[in-house]
Amino acid sequence: MASIVFTIALGRIAHYASLPAASDGLVMIPLEASGLEADSVLRDADTFAAVVAGTTTEQTTAGRKALTDVTVTVNDTDNRVDIDCADVTWTAPTGNPVGAVVICYDPDTTAGTDSDLVPLTKHDTVWTPDGNDFTLTVTDFARASSAA
Structure with a gap:
């Protein structure tokens, strides 16, 4: 499950994950461990360009991965929406250590x-x-629920 949900995505994550447009998608991007800024700094980034505008850098050698089999499930029992995707595998990746991955909505792939x-x-x-x-196991990469 997510360490943080970016402020810009609060309340909209289920919409983005449902992939409503013709050429949109979700992408997973690895971030280098070295220089990774605190959640309190990153959470207010409104674009991926802003995520990597400070000391946080993308680990480009391993590469980005398009997410597949994204599902959005309304869970009436627990009063939430569960958002999941298939596990992500990097084949023979190299490069600097990874400290986090970010899932982004790409409106035009x-x-x-x-x-x-x-x-x-x-x-x-x-x-x-x-x-x-390397396979990153994904189990409900996000959940959206009401406070009530």
Whole structure:
């Protein structure tokens, strides 16, 4: 489950995850462990470009991954919406250690930029890409619930 939900995504994460447009999608982006800023700093970033505007940097060697099999399930019993996706596998990744991954909404997967990506959730993880396949198990990457 997410370490934080970015402020811009509060109340809209289920909509973004339902992928309502023709060429939109969700993307998982690894962040380097070194220089990773605190949640209190990152939470107010409104674009992925803003996430990496300070000391936080993308771990580009491993690469970004498009999320597949995204499901949005209304859970009336627990009064929430559960948002899930298939596990993500990097094949033979290398590069600097990863301290977190960010899931972003990409409104245009054909021509978007980092300034177009809306950061939804950040997930803390400890991973050193060493050339061996790595699978990040995802179980309900986010849940939206009411306070009442």
